[in-house]
Amino acid sequence: MPELPEVESARATIQAAALDRRIADVDDSDTYECRPHPPGEIRDALVGRSITAAHRQGKSMWCDTSGVGRSRTPGPTLGLHLGMSGRILVTDADGALYEGGDWQGGRYGQGGEQPDRKPVWDRFTITFADGGTLRLFDKRRLGRVRLDPDLSKLGPDAEEVSADDLATRLGRSKAPVKARLLDQSVVAGVGNLLADQTLWEAEISPQRPADDLSPAELDRLHDALHHATKDAIANGGVHTGEIIAFRAAGARCPRCGTEMTRATVGGRTTWWCPKEQT
DNA sequence: CCATATGTTAAAAG
DNA sequence: ACTTTTAACATATG
Numbered sequence: 001m002p003e004l005p006e007v008e009s010a011r012a013t014i015q016a017a018a019l020d021r022r023i024a025d026v027d028d029s030d031t032y033e034c035r036p037h038p039p040g041e042i043r044d045a046l047v048g049r050s051i052t053a054a055h056r057q058g059k060s061m062w063c064d065t066s067g068v069g070r071s072r073t074p075g076p077t078l079g080l081h082l083g084m085s086g087r088i089l090v091t092d093a094d095g096a097l098y099e100g101g102d103w104q105g106g107r108y109g110q111g112g113e114q115p116d117r118k119p120v121w122d123r124f125t126i127t128f129a130d131g132g133t134l135r136l137f138d139k140r141r142l143g144r145v146r147l148d149p150d151l152s153k154l155g156p157d158a159e160e161v162s163a164d165d166l167a168t169r170l171g172r173s174k175a176p177v178k179a180r181l182l183d184q185s186v187v188a189g190v191g192n193l194l195a196d197q198t199l200w201e202a203e204i205s206p207q208r209p210a211d212d213l214s215p216a217e218l219d220r221l222h223d224a225l226h227h228a229t230k231d232a233i234a235n236g237g238v239h240t241g242e243i244i245a246f247r248a249a250g251a252r253c254p255r256c257g258t259e260m261t262r263a264t265v266g267g268r269t270t271w272w273c274p275k276e277q278t
Numbered sequence: 279c280c281a282t283a284t285g286t287t288a289a290a291a292g
Numbered sequence: 293a294c295t296t297t298t299a300a301c302a303t304a305t306g
Contacts, residue, residue, distance in 0.1 A: 003284055084285050141302045142285060193284050238284065
């Protein structure tokens, strides 16, 4: 479920529950999620250190790490990407579970696994000296873990981009505006659902050429992007967006009652109101 | 078996 | 050469 709001929630979880705990071991044996690092490389780089901060830009997260022992020389940054289905789970020394920035209660890894939390879906695990863990739980296995990730291609974060900057960046291409919103080098953090929600709020068709939008439309788009993002973070994820439940065959626009249209735009399944979004 | 899935990216196409 | 689109990736689920 991860778009910007979910990733921000995961980042907050790490910041709240995983900082300043000495790393005793790392399971980086999933060579697909950890590529191109060979097994053991990430472990060797992290053991003895601790996470000192958790950052995010768009859907990319990275953690700063401490020096080993008394050394003040910081370690590598640990890049984490949730891919299509990743979640960050952090446990206490007692096994108490933190996720999504909130206390979840319950236990993990003591014989009480939920059927939707099979340990085989733990693709990367840090074990702290206190016995707790930080895990990347990822059913579909498209997440990524890497040392010192290259973030230079990322555009400005969707939560922070200014109206002027967004307009300039979108307008550099005649591609459909939705394709531009999904392009992480244009603006970072927008995924398929957040794009549909934003365009519906702004009443702009996803198929409109990006360089054809009027100043008024670009302004609406910027407002909608910030509002949709902020709302999703506050409400617990992009799936809480008003239009998301109406991305379905036969559903009608909750504002005007017109039947929703479906097509592939920007390579992804797209739903919009053909009457209001022009 | 088929289609679909909230992401990224290499390869192909234009 | 640069931009845009498609396919592939690994896996689960209906």
